[in-house]
Amino acid sequence: xxxxxxxxxxxxxxxxxxxxxxxxxxxxxxxxxxxxxxxxxxxxxxxxxxxxxxxxxxxxxxxxxxxxxxxxxxxxxxxxxxxxxxxxxxxxxxxxxxxxxxxxxxx
Amino acid sequence: xxxxxxxxxxxxxxxxxxxxxxxxxxxxxxxxxxxxxxxxxxxxxxxxxxxxxxxxxxxxxxxxxxxxxxxxxxxxxxxxxxxxxxxxxxxxxxxxxxxxxxxxxxxxxxxxxx
Numbered sequence: 001x002x003x004x005x006x007x008x009x010x011x012x013x014x015x016x017x018x019x020x021x022x023x024x025x026x027x028x029x030x031x032x033x034x035x036x037x038x039x040x041x042x043x044x045x046x047x048x049x050x051x052x053x054x055x056x057x058x059x060x061x062x063x064x065x066x067x068x069x070x071x072x073x074x075x076x077x078x079x080x081x082x083x084x085x086x087x088x089x090x091x092x093x094x095x096x097x098x099x100x101x102x103x104x105x106x107x
Numbered sequence: 108x109x110x111x112x113x114x115x116x117x118x119x120x121x122x123x124x125x126x127x128x129x130x131x132x133x134x135x136x137x138x139x140x141x142x143x144x145x146x147x148x149x150x151x152x153x154x155x156x157x158x159x160x161x162x163x164x165x166x167x168x169x170x171x172x173x174x175x176x177x178x179x180x181x182x183x184x185x186x187x188x189x190x191x192x193x194x195x196x197x198x199x200x201x202x203x204x205x206x207x208x209x210x211x212x213x214x215x216x217x218x219x220x221x
Binding site for chain 2: 033035041042043044045048086088093094095097098099100
C-alpha cells in the first residue's frame, strides 16, 4: 500500500467545470506538496501546505491534518490545466510521492 | 534566473557504459535533490544535499549509482555500469527554505539504456 494515495487516477472534465483531486497519506508529514507535471514533462511546484488552505489564482489547496487528507481544487477549468497533478508528503525534505492524477480538460 | 539546468536532455547509451547526468541549481538555493521517474514507480527521491553535503542517500538503488556536489552550483549523478532498468527520467530540483515556490525542478534528463 502506497503511503501517499491519490484519487482519481484519471479525470476528464469539460472546460469551466470545478475539479477536485484528493490525496490521502498514512505517514507522518510536516508538509504536503502539490506538483503539476505538464505533458512535456516539466514539473512545477504549486503549493506547500502544513495546515488550512492556500489559494493561487484558480487553484485552491486544502489540508486536514487530523484526517490526513488534502484536496486540490481547480475553479473554472481550462484546457491548459490538462496535466498530471501529484501530491507528495514530506518531512525534512524527504518527499514521498503519490502516483499522480491525469487531468484532461476538454474544450 | 534561468532556473535549474540539467544536461543532457536526452541520453541513449549501451548497457555497461558509464552515464553522467549534470545539474546546476538556482543560485542561492542551499538544497539539491535528485529524483527518478518511471512509469512503474512514479517519482522517487534518490538523494539530497544540504549546503553541498549529502544528507540522505537511502533512495539510491545500488552501488552503481553515485552523486556528488563539489560546490554550490554543480552536481552530478553517475551510473556505472548502466543497465536497461535504469532507463527513466531523472530530475534535479533545488530549494531554499522560505522561498516560493519551495522546489524548482529542472526539465529532466531522459535516459535510455539499450
